[in-house]
Amino acid sequence: MPAPASPGDRTGTPGVVDPRQLWLAPEGPRRGRRPAFSREAITAAAVELADAEGLDAVTMRAVAARVGAGVMSLYSYAPDKETLLELMVDHVGGGLLPAAPLTGDWRTDLKALAHAQRALMLRHPWLPGALTARRTLGPHTLAFLEHALAALRPLPLDGAAKLEVISLLTGFVASHVGHELTSAAAAGAPDRAAAEARYLATVAADGHHPELAAVLASPGRPLTPEATFSRFLDRLVDGLDTAPGTPADAPGGA
The missing domain is CATH 1.10.10.60 (Homeodomain-like)
Structure with a gap:
């Protein structure tokens, strides 16, 4: 090496x-x-x-x-x-690259990469913080980048935009895993969670926060870490703009 x-x-x-x-x-x-x-x-x-x-x-x-x-x-x-x-x-x-080959469906492949990143960061809890100081691309990182760029090949984006998508994805995963780890550490203090719930219930009932009250009254969703991550990831990936003419096909697009 x-x-x-x-x-x-x-x-x-x-x-x-x-x-x-x-x-x-x-x-x-x-x-x-x-x-x-x-x-x-x-x-x-x-x-x-x-x-x-x-x-x-x-x-x-x-x-x-x-x-x-x-x-x-x-x-x-x-x-x-x-x-x-x-x-x-x-x-x-x-240990980052998924064992399965790319499917050709960029959404599926991009989400698989994000789940692989999350699993890696959970195995190495120091990694999300270390990535903020990351400055070079070693051989394993380059292999992941090559794989991610291949997954994005069907997208009508120019090269710079594809790199931005990969950066956005990695930043999202690192931030989310950091929140997961913090939440898991706080789970050992149930009194804190109960106090937070009582506080929000009081605020929602004061008549000055109707939008918050409506949100808190709405049906809940699965709150497991995996389910929450998947919902956020779906919103991120499915929200990428792939309309014809943008950005690679549009003059001056970025």
Whole structure:
């Protein structure tokens, strides 16, 4: 596998990784005896640590302890936490592509990709937050992008618009999963939920919020995380504009 940049291979901007050095350069270290560990092992250890204890627990010292290496020896593979985070995100992305081939129905295929993203983020709860700092496209991420673009081939959108759709989809999934995880954590405090329900009932009955009162009085819908995600996803995907002449067929369209 390709190696991360050494401190001298970075772009010169703090916190910015040069993707060519990260993904295309041969794996380090560049001199000395062959190490007893690999970049793959370092990345896997960091992912295991983040899964178990959260992203804040991932430090170079903690990862080194997991692989049985000295801290300084890790810097030939990941010179800083930003580089390590890039490696971690792409590493877990290896399990993202659905096993089933594309159907040719872009809505079905796009929704399948979103469900795969959600499942991946639920397996790695640190991932939604990590994506906000994502700056490069590693091999697994590129494979997912290629698959997603193939799913969007039937859409009358230009290339930039297709990339925007994929970004919108990923952002929606990350935001929704973040909300799911927060809600699940709050579920352990039933008094809080009951207090919130009593508050809304009082507000709805005060006569100043008739629209809210009507909504709260309407029949409920399944509130399981999966059902809620699917409803939101349907609205997002089915709402994409695919009318002829837009945007790729329209002069100046975007």
